[in-house]
Amino acid sequence: xxxxxxxxxxxxxxxxxxxxxxxxxxxxxxxxxxxxxxxxxxxxxxxxxxxxxxxxxxxxxxxxxxxxxxxxxxxxxxxxxxxxxxxxxxxxxxxxxxxxxxxxxxxxxxxxxxxxxxxxxxxxxxxxxxxxxxxxxxxxxxxxxxxxxxxxxxxxxxxxxxxxxxxxxxxxxxxxxxxxxxxxxxxxxxxxxxxxxxxxxxxxxxxxxxxxxxxxxxxxxxxxxxxxxxxxxxxxxxxxxxxxxxxx
Amino acid sequence: xxxxxxxxxxxxxxxxxxxxxxxxxxxxxxxxxxxxxxxxxxxxxxxxxxxxxxxxxxxxxxxxxxxxxxxxxxxxxxxxxxxxxxxxxxxxxxxxxxxxxxxxxxxxxxxxxxxxxxxxxxxxxxxxxxxxxxxxxxxxxxxxxxxxxxxxxxxxxxxxxxxxxxxxxxxxxxxxxxxxxxxxxxxxxxxxxxxxxxxxxxxxxxxxxxxxxxxxxxxxxxxxxxxxxxxxxxxxxxxxxxxxxxxxxxxxxxxxxxxxxxxxxxxxxxxxxxxxxxxxxxxxxxxxxxxxxxxxxxxxxxxxxxxxxxxxxxxxxxxxxxxxxxxxxxxxxxxxxxxxxxxxxxxxxxxxxxxxxxxxxxxxxxxxxxxxxxxxxxxxxxxxxxxxxxxxxxxxxxxxxxxxxxxxxxxxxxxxxxxxxxxxxxxxxxxxxxxxxxxxxxxxxxxxxxxxxxxxxxxxxxxxxxxxxxxxxxxxxxxxxxxxxxxxxxxxxxxxxxxxxxxxxxxxxxxxxxxxxxxxxxxxxxxxxxxxxxxxxxxxxxxxxxxxxxxxxxxxxxxxxxxxxxxxxxxxxxxxxxxxxxxxxxxxxxxxxxxxxxxxxxxxxxxxxxxxxxxxxxxxxxxxxxxxxxxxxxxxxxxxxxxxxxxxxxxxxxxxxxxxxxxxxxxxxxxxxxxxxxxxxxxxxxxxxxxxxxxxxxxxxxxxxxxxxxxxxxxxxxxxxxxxxxxxxxxxxxxxxxxxxxxxxxxxxxx
Numbered sequence: 001x002x003x004x005x006x007x008x009x010x011x012x013x014x015x016x017x018x019x020x021x022x023x024x025x026x027x028x029x030x031x032x033x034x035x036x037x038x039x040x041x042x043x044x045x046x047x048x049x050x051x052x053x054x055x056x057x058x059x060x061x062x063x064x065x066x067x068x069x070x071x072x073x074x075x076x077x078x079x080x081x082x083x084x085x086x087x088x089x090x091x092x093x094x095x096x097x098x099x100x101x102x103x104x105x106x107x108x109x110x111x112x113x114x115x116x117x118x119x120x121x122x123x124x125x126x127x128x129x130x131x132x133x134x135x136x137x138x139x140x141x142x143x144x145x146x147x148x149x150x151x152x153x154x155x156x157x158x159x160x161x162x163x164x165x166x167x168x169x170x171x172x173x174x175x176x177x178x179x180x181x182x183x184x185x186x187x188x189x190x191x192x193x194x195x196x197x198x199x200x201x202x203x204x205x206x207x208x209x210x211x212x213x214x215x216x217x218x219x220x221x222x223x224x225x226x227x228x229x230x231x232x233x234x235x236x237x238x239x240x241x242x243x244x245x246x247x248x
Numbered sequence: 249x250x251x252x253x254x255x256x257x258x259x260x261x262x263x264x265x266x267x268x269x270x271x272x273x274x275x276x277x278x279x280x281x282x283x284x285x286x287x288x289x290x291x292x293x294x295x296x297x298x299x300x301x302x303x304x305x306x307x308x309x310x311x312x313x314x315x316x317x318x319x320x321x322x323x324x325x326x327x328x329x330x331x332x333x334x335x336x337x338x339x340x341x342x343x344x345x346x347x348x349x350x351x352x353x354x355x356x357x358x359x360x361x362x363x364x365x366x367x368x369x370x371x372x373x374x375x376x377x378x379x380x381x382x383x384x385x386x387x388x389x390x391x392x393x394x395x396x397x398x399x400x401x402x403x404x405x406x407x408x409x410x411x412x413x414x415x416x417x418x419x420x421x422x423x424x425x426x427x428x429x430x431x432x433x434x435x436x437x438x439x440x441x442x443x444x445x446x447x448x449x450x451x452x453x454x455x456x457x458x459x460x461x462x463x464x465x466x467x468x469x470x471x472x473x474x475x476x477x478x479x480x481x482x483x484x485x486x487x488x489x490x491x492x493x494x495x496x497x498x499x500x501x502x503x504x505x506x507x508x509x510x511x512x513x514x515x516x517x518x519x520x521x522x523x524x525x526x527x528x529x530x531x532x533x534x535x536x537x538x539x540x541x542x543x544x545x546x547x548x549x550x551x552x553x554x555x556x557x558x559x560x561x562x563x564x565x566x567x568x569x570x571x572x573x574x575x576x577x578x579x580x581x582x583x584x585x586x587x588x589x590x591x592x593x594x595x596x597x598x599x600x601x602x603x604x605x606x607x608x609x610x611x612x613x614x615x616x617x618x619x620x621x622x623x624x625x626x627x628x629x630x631x632x633x634x635x636x637x638x639x640x641x642x643x644x645x646x647x648x649x650x651x652x653x654x655x656x657x658x659x660x661x662x663x664x665x666x667x668x669x670x671x672x673x674x675x676x677x678x679x680x681x682x683x684x685x686x687x688x689x690x691x692x693x694x695x696x697x698x699x700x701x702x703x704x705x706x707x708x709x710x711x712x713x714x715x716x717x718x719x720x721x722x723x724x725x726x727x728x729x730x731x732x733x734x735x736x737x738x739x740x741x742x743x744x745x746x747x748x749x750x751x752x753x754x755x756x757x758x759x760x761x762x763x764x765x766x767x768x769x770x771x772x773x774x775x776x777x778x779x780x781x782x783x784x785x786x787x788x789x790x791x792x793x794x795x796x797x798x799x800x801x802x803x804x805x806x807x808x809x810x811x812x813x814x815x816x817x818x819x820x821x822x823x824x825x826x827x828x829x830x831x832x833x834x835x836x837x838x839x840x841x842x843x844x845x846x847x848x849x850x851x852x853x854x855x856x857x858x859x860x861x862x863x864x865x866x867x868x869x870x871x872x873x874x875x876x877x878x879x880x881x882x883x884x885x886x887x888x889x890x891x892x893x894x895x896x897x898x899x900x901x902x903x904x905x906x907x908x909x910x911x912x913x914x915x916x917x918x919x920x921x922x923x924x925x926x927x928x929x930x931x932x933x934x935x936x937x938x939x940x941x942x943x944x945x946x947x948x949x950x951x952x953x954x955x956x957x958x959x960x961x962x963x964x965x966x967x968x969x970x971x972x973x974x975x976x977x978x979x980x981x982x983x984x985x986x987x988x989x990x991x992x993x994x995x996x997x998x999x
Binding site (some may be wrong): 052059060078083084087099101102103104108109110122160184185186188211216240 | 338339340341344346363364365366373530708746747748753755757758760761762763764765767768778
C-alpha cells in the first residue's frame with residue numbers, strides 16, 4: 001500500500017516538475033524572441049526627445065541625437081536645451097562611459113559605480129538602460145498567457161540588481177515588450193514602464209517609452225523619431241575622439 | 249434675575265434634555281480633533297524669521313526630515329556598515345518615505361583612476377571589509393562637509409540614516425513605521441530617533457498619554473477633595489458632571505472649528521476640571537444654605553443670590569485666559585487662551601442652568617438637607633483652620649502684615665534669578681528618548697537647531713555660487729557653526745573631479761553643463777528650488793546659549809548687508825533666530841498678559857464693589873502671591889517657558905475670586921451694622937471655608953499635572969497650586985488685615 005503511495009507521489013513530482021520545466025522553457029523562448037526583436041537591427045540612429053514629468057505636468061525637455069550599435073555601444077549628443085547642447089555621452093561595453101562637456105573641452109571617463117543611479121535626471125536607472133539581453137540576464141517564468149500577450153516573471157541573475165523581480169508583458173504576435181513592472185528589493189512595485197512599438201521598415205522599434213516612478217509620482221517619456229536602421233555604422237563612430245565635434 | 253431663575257426652574261427638563269443632546273453631538277466630534285505637536289507650525293507668520301523658517305522648511309523638506317541615529321564605538325566596521333545598508337533599505341521600503349540618505353547610498357563624486365567617478369560612497373553590494381578599505385572610506389568621509397557632521401559624527405562614533413516624508417503622507421504614521429521597522433531589525437548598537445517627524449510623533453504620544461492618564465487621575469483627586477468637603481454624593485457628582493460636560497463641549501467646538509490639540513492645550517481639560525468645578529461648588533453650596541417651603545423657592549432664591557457672583561467670577565477668570573491672546577508669540581498659546589476662556593464660560597453657564605435644573609428635577613430629601621446643615625456648623629476646618637486664622641487676625645494684624653511684607657521682599661529677590669528657556673529639549677524629562685536624541689545631535693552632530701541662509705538668485709550664475717561659497721566660509725569662522733552644506737559643495741567637488749580644482753567655475757557654461765550630471769539627484773531638492781531661482785545653505789547652531797545666538801545674528805547681519813546684491817539677495821533664518829524672538833516674547837508676553845489681566849480685573853472688581861479702592865485691595869493678595877510665585881521660580885530654578893509663562897495670569901484669574909468673596913462678604917456684613925471684628929468672623933467662617941475647599945480642589949486638580957510627561961506642564965501644575973495656596977492664604981490673612989487697618993484708620997479719622 002505504502003509503495004503504491006510512494007510511486008504515486010514520485011509520479012506526481014515528475015509530472016509537476018516536468019510541467020514547470022515546460023513552462024520555464026517557454027518563458028525562456030519568449031524572452032529569446034523578445035531579445036531578437038529588440039536587438040534585431042545591427043545599428044540604429046535617430047532623434048530622441050526626453051520629457052520629464054512631475055505629477056503629470058511637463059517639467060523639463062531634452063533632445064538628443066542618438067546612435068547605437070549592437071547592444072552595448074551607444075552615443076547620445078544633446079541638442080536641447082541650449083545650455084546643454086553639445087554635451088555627449090558614449091556608453092561602451094562593461095559599463096564604461098565617456099562624457100564630453102564642451103565647456104570643459106576634453107572628454108572625461110566616468111565610472112558609474114552605482115547601477116541604481118538615475119540616468120541623467122530621468123526615471124531610468126543605469127541598470128534599466130543597460131540591459132544587454134533579457135534572456136541572459138534574467139531567469140524567466142511564464143505566469144499567464146493572455147489573448148494578445150504573455151505575462152512573464154523575470155528574476156535578475158545579477159546579485160547586484162536593485163530589483164527583486166520584473167513582471168513583463170510581451171506582445172504575443174510580435175514579441176516586443178508592452179509593459180514592465182519593476183519590484184524593488186523589498187518586493188514592492190516601484191516603477192512601471194509602458195512601451196509603444198511601431199514597425200519601421202523590417203524592424204519593430206520603441207517609438208515611445210514611459211517610465212513612471214510610482215513612489216515619487218515622477219515620469220520620463222522618451223520619444224524616438226526619424227529613426228533609421230542598419231547604416232553600417234563603424235566602430236570608429238563610437239570612439240572617444242568622436243565625442244568632440246569635428247569643428248573643434 | 250428672578251425671571252431667569254424662575255425660567256430655569258420651569259424649563260428644567262428642557263435644559264437637561266438640551267444639555268444631553270449637545271453633549272452627545274460635541275462628544276461625537278471629539279475623535280475628529282487633530283493633535284498638532286509641531287512647534288514650527290505654531291510660529292506666527294507676522295515674525296519674518298518664523299515665516300521664512302516655515303517657508304524654507306516646507307520648500308526644502310527640512311520640516312519633514314527624520315533621522316535614525318546609530319551609535320557605536322566605531323562606525324567604520326563591516327558589520328555596522330552592513331546594518332546601515334540594511335536600515336537604509338528597510339526605511340526606503342516604508343510607504344510614505346520619499347527618500348532616504350545614509351552612508352550606504354550617498355552619491356559620491358571623486359577623481360578616479362581614469363577620470364571622474366560618479367558613484368556611491370559605499371558599494372552596498374561590496375561593502376569595504378579590509379582595514380585598508382575601511383581606512384580609505386574613513387579618510388574620504390571625514391574629508392567632506394557633506395558627510396562629516398551631517399551623516400557621521402566628527403569622532404566617527406555615530407551615524408545618521410536620514411529620511412524625508414512624502415508630501416501627502418501622514419508624518420506620524422511614517423515616523424511610527426520607521427520606529428517599528430527599525431526596532432524589528434534588532435540592531436545591537438544604540439539607536440536614537442531625531443528630527444521633526446520623530447519629535448512631533450513623540451510629543452503627540454506624550455499629549456495622548458497625558459490626556460488618557462491625567463484626566464481620570466484629576467477626576468479622582470477632585471472627587472476625593474469634594475467628598476471630604478461636602479460628604480454628599482451630590483456635592484461630588486454635580487461639580488464633576490458640569491466640568492466634564494464643559495470639557496466635552498469645549499473640545500467638541502475645537503474639533504468642529506478645526507483647531508488642533510497642542511502641547512499646551514492638552515491641559516485644557518484639567519484646567520476646566522479644576523476651575524469649572526468651583527462654580528458648581530458655589531451654586532450647590534448656596535442651594536444647601538437656602539431654606540424655603542418649596543424646591544422652586546429654594547432654587548429661585550439661591551440663583552438670584554449666586555447668579556451675578558458666579559458670572560463675575562467666571563468673567564475675571566476668563567480675563568486671565570484671554571490676556572494670552574494679546575501677549576503671546578506662539579499661536580498655540582493664543583488658542584489655549586481662547587478655548588480655556590470659552591470652557592470657563594461654559595462651566596459657569598452650566599453651573600447656573602444645568603445644576604439648578606438637576607436639583608429641581610431631583611430634589612434632595614429633607615433628611616439629607618438637615619444632615620448637611622448640621623455638618624456645616626461644626627467641622628475640622630472650622631475648629632483647626634478657620635478659628636486659628638480668625639484669632640491671628642484679631643490679635644496680631646500688624647504682625648501678619650509684617651510677615652507678608654517680609655515674604656514679598658524675600659520673594660522679590662528671586663524674581664531676578666528667573667531664567668528663561670525656549671529650548672525644546674528642556675520640555676522633555678531627563679531620560680526621555682527625544683531629549684536623549686537631541687543631546688546626541690548636539691554632542692555628535694554639532695546641534696539640532698537648523699540655520700538656513702537663503703540666496704535668491706540664479707543658481708547657475710557663477711557670481712551667486714561664489715557668494716554662497718564665501719558665505720559658507722564666513723559662517724564656519726563662527727564658533728557655533730561646525731559644518732555647512734549647499735549645492736556649492738557638490739559643484740566644487742565635480743569641478744575638482746574634472747580636473748579644474750575645488751572651486752566654482754567662473755564660466756557660466758561650465759556650471760550649466762555640470763548641472764547636466766546633477767539633474768534628478770534627489771538630495772539636490774534639499775538645497776535648490778526646482779527652477780534654480782534660489783538655493784540655501786543648510787547649517788546647524790551648536791550653542792543653546794541665547795547670547796551666542798544674538799551675537800551670531802549680528803555677525804551674519806553684517807555679512808549680509810555687505811554682500812546682498814540685486815542679482816543675489818541674501819536672507820538668514822533658523823531656530824536660533826526664532827529662539828531669540830521667542831525668548832524676548834516670553835518676557836513681553838508675561839508682562840503684557842499680566843498687566844492686561846490686572847487692569848481689567850481691577851476695573852471689573854471696582855465696578856462690582858462700586859469702589860476703585862476695593863478693586864485695588866482685591867488685587868493685593870493676588871499680586872503678592874504672584875510675586876511669591878516668581879520668587880519660588882527664581883530660587884528653585886524653574887525657568888520661564890511656554891508653559892510657566894501662563895501661570896501668573898491663570899493664577900490671577902482664578903485667585904481673584906477669593907478676594908471678591910472676602911471683600912463682598914465683609915462689606916455686606918459690615919454694612920448691616922456689625923463691627924469690624926464680627927464682620928471679619930462671619931467672613932472668615934463662611935466665605936473662608938468655601939475658599940479653602942476651592943483652594944484644595946483647584947490645587948489638587950492642578951497638582952495632577954505633576955504626572956505629566958511634559959516638563960512645562962509639570963511645572964505649570966506645581967506653580968498654579970503654589971499660587972492658589974498663596975492667593976487663598978492672602979485673601980484669608982493679608983486682605984482682612986488690610987481691611988481691618990483701613991477701617992480702623994477710617995474710624996480714627998472720623999472720630
